[in-house]
Amino acid sequence: MNQTECGAVRESIPDVVAGEASEAVVALVQAHVLECAECAEELELARALHASRATIPVDVSGAVLARLRREARVSTRPWWGVSAAAVAALALGIGITGGPTSDVVPDAGVEAVAEAEEEELWLSDDGVLAGAPVFEALSDEALADLLDELSMLQGGQA
Amino acid sequence: MTRFERAGPEPSDSELVERGRSGDEVALGALVRRHQDMAFRIALSITRNEDVALDVVQDAFLKAFRALDGFRGDAAFRTWLGTIVGNEARGALRKAKRRRESALDEVGPVASDDKDVAQAIEIMDESSRARRMMQELPEKQRLSVSLRIEEGLSFREIGELIGSSEGAARVNYFHGIRRLRELMR
Numbered sequence: 001m002n003q004t005e006c007g008a009v010r011e012s013i014p015d016v017v018a019g020e021a022s023e024a025v026v027a028l029v030q031a032h033v034l035e036c037a038e039c040a041e042e043l044e045l046a047r048a049l050h051a052s053r054a055t056i057p058v059d060v061s062g063a064v065l066a067r068l069r070r071e072a073r074v075s076t077r078p079w080w081g082v083s084a085a086a087v088a089a090l091a092l093g094i095g096i097t098g099g100p101t102s103d104v105v106p107d108a109g110v111e112a113v114a115e116a117e118e119e120e121l122w123l124s125d126d127g128v129l130a131g132a133p134v135f136e137a138l139s140d141e142a143l144a145d146l147l148d149e150l151s152m153l154q155g156g157q158a
Numbered sequence: 159m160t161r162f163e164r165a166g167p168e169p170s171d172s173e174l175v176e177r178g179r180s181g182d183e184v185a186l187g188a189l190v191r192r193h194q195d196m197a198f199r200i201a202l203s204i205t206r207n208e209d210v211a212l213d214v215v216q217d218a219f220l221k222a223f224r225a226l227d228g229f230r231g232d233a234a235f236r237t238w239l240g241t242i243v244g245n246e247a248r249g250a251l252r253k254a255k256r257r258r259e260s261a262l263d264e265v266g267p268v269a270s271d272d273k274d275v276a277q278a279i280e281i282m283d284e285s286s287r288a289r290r291m292m293q294e295l296p297e298k299q300r301l302s303v304s305l306r307i308e309e310g311l312s313f314r315e316i317g318e319l320i321g322s323s324e325g326a327a328r329v330n331y332f333h334g335i336r337r338l339r340e341l342m343r
Contacts (some may be wrong), residue, residue, distance in 0.1 A: 010335075014306045014307045014310060018307075018310045020302065044337075045288060045309050045339060045342060046283075046287040047302070048284045048285040048287075049285070049288050049292070049304075049307050049308065050307055050308060051285050052285035052288065053199060053307075054199070055195050056196075056197075056215065057189075057212070060190060060212065060215055061190035061194070062187075064216055064219045064220060065183055065187055066192050067216070068186070068223060097288040129315065
């Protein structure tokens with residue numbers, strides 16, 4: 001078999017199996033493989049690979065856009081939003097807020113902090129959020145002292 | 159649009175990129191849907207794991223969109239994206255390797271039953287068998303074959319994507335195909 005023709009046919013095989021070759025090229029390849037076992041084998045192999053190519057099991061466009069939106073919200077948050085949201089989140093966590101939080105921190109700010117942290121929560125070995133108070137570890141006496149302090153704080157705010 | 163009007167031609171990648179730069183989510187979503195299959199195949203070709211490949215695809219699109227302002231359009235968007243996917247996939251492989259190495263200390267090597275594998279291959283149809291054999295190729299050959307046959311990329315584009323010359327991409331492709339034919343016999 002003519003080596004030059006084999007070379008040209010093999011170059012064109014991917015386009016033929018993808019349906020992107022011209023009619024003339026398809027005809028040339030079809031005629032060639034009738035007489036060339038090696039090129040016929042290569043054509044079959046390329047057809048098998050093209051036919052079994054993987055497709056993504058789920059459309060990820062929604063997930064990608066959601067992550068982009070989340071990033072955009074976090075990056076456009078003002079600096080005071082970060083600290084105010086952090087203070088509010090801490091206050092909410094230990095229950096010492098004296099009134100509605102929306103006056104102090106907009107919901108979007110709290111949401112942004114939660115979203116910013118959800119991917120990399122700093123957890124301790126037992127799965128407790130680092131820095132969060134662990135009331136179970138307190139003795140009855142310590143708990144009573146803490147409650148007294150909280151009552152005084154809330155009394156002072158009222 | 160009235161019901162008799164025909165939809166216009168699909169916008170090109172360049173048009174979608176331009177719209178995406180100004181934050182047009184419809185354009186960005188269209189870019190993802192247009193190229194996610196290719197991105198997935200590249201990621202799968204490198205990581206050989208569907209779940210990891212899916213994560214890689216998402217991360218790669220995010221990286222691409224964040225860097226859209228820096229994309230000058232010298233290469234086609236799909237080639238540029240493919241390069242990002244390739245880098246992400248290799249990064250994921252490195253991470254997985256590090257995790258595996260530390261896990262191996264605890265679990266030890268997993269024994270493979272060659273007999274079972276051989277039997278499984280025997281009952282696969284020709285396409286599945288070819289795909290299975292692809293995994294035997296070195297990464298650059300595997301990617302060159304995949305990108306040429308499955309994506310229809312030119313050798314120049316493949317070279318750009320795998321970080322080699324057009325000639326090297328061609329050599330990798332033909333070596334890969336020859337090796338596959340040998341494995342299939």
